[in-house]
Amino acid sequence: MSTTQRKTTDVSEKQARQTAEAARESEWTRPSFGKELFLGRFRLDLIDPPPAATPRPAFLDRLEEFLRSEVDGARIEREARIPDEVFQGLARLGAFGMKIDEEFGGLGLSNLHYCKALTMTGSVNASVAALLSAHQSIGVPQPLKLFGTEAQKRAFLPRLAAGEVSAFLLTEPDVGSDPARLGTVAEPVEGGFRLNGVKLWATNGTVATLLVVMARVPEKGITAFVVEGDAPGITVERRNAFLGLRGLENSVTRFHDVFVPAENVIGGLGKGLRIALTTLNTGRLSLPAMCVGAGKRALAIAREWSADRVQWGRPVGTHEAVAKKIAFIAATTYAMESMLDLCCRIADDHRNDIRIEAALVKLFASEMSWLVADELIQIRGGRGYETAESLDARGERAAEAEQILRDLRINRIFEGSTEIMHLLIAREAVDAHLSVAGDIIDPDADLARKARAGARAGAFYARWLPTLTVGSGQNPSAYGEFGPLAHHLRWVERTSRRLARSTFYAMSRWQGRMERKQAFLGRIVDIGAELFAMAAVVSRAHAERDDRPAGRELADLFCRQARLRAEAHLAALWDNTDALDAKAAERVLGGRYAFLEEGVIHPPADKPWVAAWEPGASTAEDVRRRIPPPSG
Numbered sequence: 176m177s178t179t180q181r182k183t184t185d186v187s188e189k190q191a192r193q194t195a196e197a198a199r200e201s202e203w204t205r206p207s208f209g210k211e212l213f214l215g216r217f218r219l220d221l222i223d224p225p226p227a228a229t230p231r232p233a234f235l236d237r238l239e240e241f242l243r244s245e246v247d248g249a250r251i252e253r254e255a256r257i258p259d260e261v262f263q264g265l266a267r268l269g270a271f272g273m274k275i276d277e278e279f280g281g282l283g284l285s286n287l288h289y290c291k292a293l294t295m296t297g298s299v300n301a302s303v304a305a306l307l308s309a310h311q312s313i314g315v316p317q318p319l320k321l322f323g324t325e326a327q328k329r330a331f332l333p334r335l336a337a338g339e340v341s342a343f344l345l346t347e348p349d350v351g352s353d354p355a356r357l358g359t360v361a362e363p364v365e366g367g368f369r370l371n372g373v374k375l376w377a378t379n380g381t382v383a384t385l386l387v388v389m390a391r392v393p394e395k396g397i398t399a400f401v402v403e404g405d406a407p408g409i410t411v412e413r414r415n416a417f418l419g420l421r422g423l424e425n426s427v428t429r430f431h432d433v434f435v436p437a438e439n440v441i442g443g444l445g446k447g448l449r450i451a452l453t454t455l456n457t458g459r460l461s462l463p464a465m466c467v468g469a470g471k472r473a474l475a476i477a478r479e480w481s482a483d484r485v486q487w488g489r490p491v492g493t494h495e496a497v498a499k500k501i502a503f504i505a506a507t508t509y510a511m512e513s514m515l516d517l518c519c520r521i522a523d524d525h526r527n528d529i530r531i532e533a534a535l536v537k538l539f540a541s542e543m544s545w546l547v548a549d550e551l552i553q554i555r556g557g558r559g560y561e562t563a564e565s566l567d568a569r570g571e572r573a574a575e576a577e578q579i580l581r582d583l584r585i586n587r588i589f590e591g592s593t594e595i596m597h598l599l600i601a602r603e604a605v606d607a608h609l610s611v612a613g614d615i616i617d618p619d620a621d622l623a624r625k626a627r628a629g630a631r632a633g634a635f636y637a638r639w640l641p642t643l644t645v646g647s648g649q650n651p652s653a654y655g656e657f658g659p660l661a662h663h664l665r666w667v668e669r670t671s672r673r674l675a676r677s678t679f680y681a682m683s684r685w686q687g688r689m690e691r692k693q694a695f696l697g698r699i700v701d702i703g704a705e706l707f708a709m710a711a712v713v714s715r716a717h718a719e720r721d722d723r724p725a726g727r728e729l730a731d732l733f734c735r736q737a738r739l740r741a742e743a744h745l746a747a748l749w750d751n752t753d754a755l756d757a758k759a760a761e762r763v764l765g766g767r768y769a770f771l772e773e774g775v776i777h778p779p780a781d782k783p784w785v786a787a788w789e790p791g792a793s794t795a796e797d798v799r800r801r802i803p804p805p806s807g
Contacts, residue, residue, distance in 0.1 A: 177514055179217070180509070182188030183789045192467055196536070198323045200452065200453060200456075200530065201450070203528060203606075204528070205526065205527055206218070206221055206526075206527050206528065207221075207527060207528040207529070207530070207531055208221040208222050208521075208527065208531075208532060208707070208710075209529075209530075209531025209532045209534075209535060209600075209603075209707065210487065210528070210531055210603065210604075210606070210607075210793035211583075212671050212703055212707065213531075213604035213605075213608055213671075213674065213675065213678065213699075213703055214639070214675055215642065215643045215646075215671050215672040215673075215674065215675030215676070216592070216642070216671070217647075217655075217664075217668040217671045217672075217710075217779075219664065219710065219714075220522065221527055221712040222274065222517060222710060222711070222714055223710075223717070223718075224714070224718060225516075225517055225520050225521075225548060225714060225715070226520040226521060226523065226524035227520075228260075228285070228286050228287050228520060228523075229287070229288070229523070231288065231291075231432060231801065232282070232284060232288055233296070234268070234269065234273075234282055234284070234288075234292070234789075235288060235291060235292060237268055238270065238292055238295060238296070239295060240269060241264055241265075241268055242295060242296060242299045243299075245260070245261065245264050246261055246264075246299050246300060246303060248299045248300035248303075248575075249563060249564065249567075249573065249575075250561075251300045251302055251303070251421070251422040252300070252421055252422070252564075253527060253564065254422075255416070255421040255422060257300075257302060257303060257306065257422045257424070261303065262340075262382075262802040263802070263803070263804070263805035263806070264339070264805070265303075265307070265338070265382075265418055266337065266338025266804070266805045267338075269281070269336065269807045270292070270335030271284050271307070271309060271310060271335060271336060271337070271338050271339070271340065272290055272316075272332075272335065272337070272456035273289050273292060273307070273314050274311045274313075274316055274317065274320070275313070275320070275335060275336045275603060276320070276332075279328055279329070279333050279336060280332065280333040280336035280337060281316075281332065281336040283455075285458060285519070285523045286457055286518075286519040286522045286523050287516060287519035287520055289311075289461075289464075290392060290460055290463075290464035290515060290516075290519050291464075292307075293307065293308055293461055293464035293465055293468070294464045294465065294467050294468040294471070295468065295578050295696075296468075297464070297468035297469065298467035298468040298469075298471065298472050300422065301419070301420055301465055301468075301469070301582035301583075302420045302421065302422030302423050302582075303422065304464075304465050304468070305306075305378060305420055305423055305465070306340070306378075306379060306422075306423070306424070306466075308461035308462070308465070308686070309342065309343065309378040309379050310335070310340050310341050310342070310379055310383075310460075311341075311461075312457075312458035312460075312461040312678060313343040313387075313388070313451075313455065313590070314339035314340075314342055314343050314379065314383070314385075314387060314456045315331055315332075315335060315385045315387050315401060315413070316332060316333075316335055316341065317454045317458055317624070318387055318399060318441050318442070318451075318454050319332060319336065319401070319441065319455075320332075321445070321450070321453060321454060322441050322442035322450050322453075323441060323442075324400075324438075326438065327401065327438070327439070327441070331385055331401060332377070333386075334385065335385060337415045337599070337804075338384070338802075338804065338805060339384045339385060340379050340382045340383045340384060340385075340469060340802070341379065341383050341384075341385045341386065341387065341424075341472075342378060342379035342380045342383035342385075342386050342387070342404075342414065343377070343378070343386075343387045344380065344386055344387065344388045344389065344428060345357075345374070345376040345389045345449075345451060346374065346375050346376045346377075347359065347372065347373060347374055347375055348373060348785055348786055348787075348788055349376050349785050350473025352591070352595045354389070354448055357390070357391050357397055358372055358373075358391075359371065359373070359388070359389070359390040359391065359430065360372060360375065360390060360391050360392075360393070361390035361391065361392045361435065362392075362393065362400060363392065363393075366434075366436060367434055367435050367436040367437045367438075367439070368390075368392065368400070368432045368434070368435045368437070368438060368440075369428055369432055369433070369434060370390055370402065370408075370432075370433040370435055371431060371433075371435075371436075371790050372390060372429075372430050372518075373427065373430070373758065373788045374388070374426075374427070374428045374429075375427055376415065376423050376426075376432075377428050378423060378424070379424055379425075379429050380411060380425060380426025380427075381411050381414045381424040381425070381426045381798060381799050381800045382424045382799070382801070382802060383404045383801050384403070384405060384693065385402070385403065385404055385799075386401070386402040386403075386404055386428075386443070387399055387400060387401060387402075388400045388402045388430070388435075389448070389451065389800070390447075390448045392444055392445065395445045396443040396444070396445030396446075396447070397445065397447040398439065398440060398441075398443075398444050398445060398446065398447045399440070399441040399442060399446065399449050399451070400435050400439050400440060400446040401404060401435075401439040401441060401449045402430075402433065402435055402439065403437060404799075406433050406434065406435075407433070407434075408430060408431045408432050408434075408792075409428065409429070409430055409431075409433055410428070410429045410431070410432035410438060410527045410793035410795060410797050411426045411427070411428050411797055411798050411799040412427045412428070412429055412793055412795040412796075412797075413426060413427040413795070413798060414426055414483035414798050414799070414800075417524060417585065418581050418584060418585070419578070419580075419583070419584055419609060420582055420585060421584060423540065424800065426798075426799075429793045429795075431791060431792045431793060435697065437512060439603075451577040455533075455590060455591070456533055457522050457533060458590070459533045459534060459536075459537040459590055459591070460515065460518055460522070460533055460537070462537055462540065462541060462586050462589060462590060463511060463514070463515045463518075463536045463537055463539075463540035463541070464515060465586070465587060466511055466540035466541060466544035467508065467511050467512045467540065467544075468506065468516055469544050469547070469548060469583055470507065470508030470511055470512075470544055470547050470576075471508060471512075472579060473504055473508070473547050473548060473550075473551040473576075473787045474505055474508050476574045476576060477492075477500070477501050477504055477550075477551055477554050477555075478492075478501070478556070480554065480555060480558075480574070481497060481501060481554060482516050497554055498642060500550040500551075500553060500554050501554070502732060502736075503546075503547070503550060503736065503765070504547050504550055504551065505729060505732070506729055506732045506733035506736055507543050507544075507546070507547055507733070507736075508547065508713065509546065509712060509726070509729040509730070509735060510539075510543075510708045510712050510726070510733045510737070511536075511539070511540045511543060511707070513711040513712045513714075513715040513730075514535075514539060514540070514708055514711045515536055515538040515540065516715070517532075517714065517715070518532050518533055519537050520629050524771050527690060530599060530603065531603050531604070533598050534591075534596055534599060534603075535600060535700075535703065535704045535707050536651070537590065537591070537596065538593060538596040538597070538600065538700070538701075538704055539595065539704040539707075539708055540586070541583075541586035541587045541589075541704075542593060544583050544586065545580075545584065545586070545587060546584050548576070548583050549580065550582040551576050551579065551580075552576050552577060552580060555574065555576050558571070558574070558576075559576040561576060561577070561640065562575075562577060562578070563575040563577075563578060566580045587692075591673030594693070594697070596700075597693065597696055597697040597700045597701075598693065598696065600700045600703070601696035601699060601700050604678065604699065604703065605637075605678060605682065605689070605730055606698065608678075608679070608682055609722075611628065611631040611632045611635040612628055612629075612632035612635075612636075612662075612682075613628065613629045615629060615632065615686070616686040616687040616689075617687075618687065630722065631650070631770050634678075640679070642672075643672045643675055643679075644672075645677050646668050646669065646672055647665070647668055648664075648665040648666065648667070648668030648670075648672070649665075649669065649699050650665070651665075653665055656717075657713055657717050658717075658720075658727075658728060658754070659727065659731065660713045660716060660717065660730055660731060660734070663709055663713055663731070663734040663738075664709075664710065664713055666709075666734075667706050667709050667710055668740060670702070670706060670741060670745075671706055673745065674699065674702050674703065674706070674745075677699070677745070677748055678699060681695060681699075681748075684718075692753075694751065694753045694756075695748060695753065698744045698745075698748055699748070700748055701740075701741075701744050702741050702744045702763065705737040705738075705740055705744075706741065707742040708733070708737055709733070709734045709737050709738075712729070712730040712733050712734065713730055713734065713746040715730070716729070716730035719782055721783070746780075
């Protein structure tokens with residue numbers, strides 16, 4: 176094992192938690208609907224009426240025309256490659272500068288219209304949408320917009336707005352969501368830093384000419400750097416291939432004695448993780464945008480097919496077994512779009528903190544869109560399992576159902592897996608409790624700190640707990656202005672208080688062990704996501720009641736479906752097999768049930784699960800791809 180790897184793997188559980196905790200935004204300077212919701216306070220006024228949207232930019236019309244005429248999604252899927260001319264056409268449109276301010280050559284789109292662009296793009300080909308999203312949502316533009324110096328912005332943003340591609344490099348072969356073990360090192364040298372390490376799964380990594388690289392600076396901590404993609408010592412060793420997103424340019428990238436000027440540090444030494452998490456507050460909205468696009472495509476396919484296909488003398492969509500699936504697709508797509516649009520408008524308005532809401536919509540959309548795609552394939556039957564190319568070859572509509580499923584699967588992992596999102600949101604959901612009572616359960620706190628925490632907790636809970644007993648949700652006339660949807664808001668208000676009570680009971684019961692109750696915390700978060708979704712659809716339907724009265728029907732349908740899911744989660748908070756499951760997993764890991772693995776042929780176990788890497792010069796062929804600049 177190399178010295179670098181040894182240093183990164185020798186990190187205790189406590190150190191890993193401390194690293195993650197230090198990267199959190201600990202201050203709440205603006206109100207948050209999500210934070211209040213988990214505290215049992217249903218602050219509908221924070222999201223309704225939703226902030227007004229800016230006018231639709233003409234860019235969206237130009238983008239639509241380009242996507243229809245110049246982007247062949249089937250070709251990208253078939254060749255597993257986005258053609259150069261697509262890159263060049265997007266550059267001419269300004270698509271690589273959608274989120275870059277106009278003063279630096281970009282379009283300066285709002286979050287709402289940026290996400291509309293991604294939704295539209297993803298409906299043609301998800302790999303193209305992922306290219307644009309990774310470039311702008313987590314690549315160089317957003318960190319520089321939030322934390323860059325004026326000189327950095329003027330040096331790099333015009334290049335990116337003109338069509339150069341950026342990438343974000345954090346993950347390593349043995350480091351995913353646990354950045355405390357980061358092995359890439361930036362050693363201070365005269366005039367800057369010498370960068371050494373290997374990064375895995377860098378989306379856009381094979382085509383990017385500007386990189387955001389996270390590396391550990393000795394004695395200072397994890398730091399974010401802007402790195403020139405063609406700097407000496409950088410080798411793109413592989414382009415990775417995946418289940419879906421076949422056109423994705425995703426790399427393994429090695430850095431060997433790469434010099435990075437001191438002026439390329441973003442936001443200061445040791446601030447890298449805080450920058451990454453802050454960037455993701457709005458950056459996470461890009462994935463739900465693509466989920467919404469997939470939901471819209473799934474609904475169109477399901478509607479047209481189910482009306483055309485006849486079985487047992489009736490269109491298949493009129494049979495209840497299929498009708499329930501169609502209803503789920505329609506209601507869920509309406510909810511995903513409602514949540515996303517609301518989050519974007521709040522982000523654009525800048526009055527509220529959206530870190531919890533953005534995380535909730537990412538979690539909800541990535542999970543629910545996967546179920547939508549699965550139901551679509553079931554509705555289509557054998558044709559759902561067949562590729563669009565195969566359908567087209569025998570003269571049928573080339574409906575890309577199986578591709579939608581494959582392309583969506585990564586969203587449950589990208590930018591925070593579902594399991595990590597549960598923990599991240601849960602940490603924010605219990606922040607108020609930890610702020611007043613954290614020292615009580617902290618094993619490192621002395622008696623004086625525990626005593627002070629006890630006093631704070633007593634005062635806080637004396638004020639807070641009585642608010643969880645009675646609320647507007649018990650008033651039959653509350654939210655009357657929402658008409659037939661008002662009873663759903665009353666249920667949300669009552670359930671938010673019930674959720675807060677359950678969280679308090681759990682903290683009282685488990686105290687310091689609460690962080691290990693990950694299944695419980697996951698259910699708490701999933702309930703919160705359903706409540707947020709219900710509030711979002713009711714708010715949208717009410718706002719659009721005159722222009723789009725059918726929205727009320729979808730909002731009502733979704734709320735009824737969501738209530739059933741939330742009630743199941745509430746019941747499972749205290750009636751579950753979590754302890755038994757954990758014990759069974761321990762036995763599986765110990766080999767007790769290895770007999771179940773007998774009777775099949777396993778491939779040779781001749782390679783490690785995680786490939787080792789050694790610092791030093793690359794011995795692999797460089798597979799980077801450079802896109803010629805657009806002509807004219």
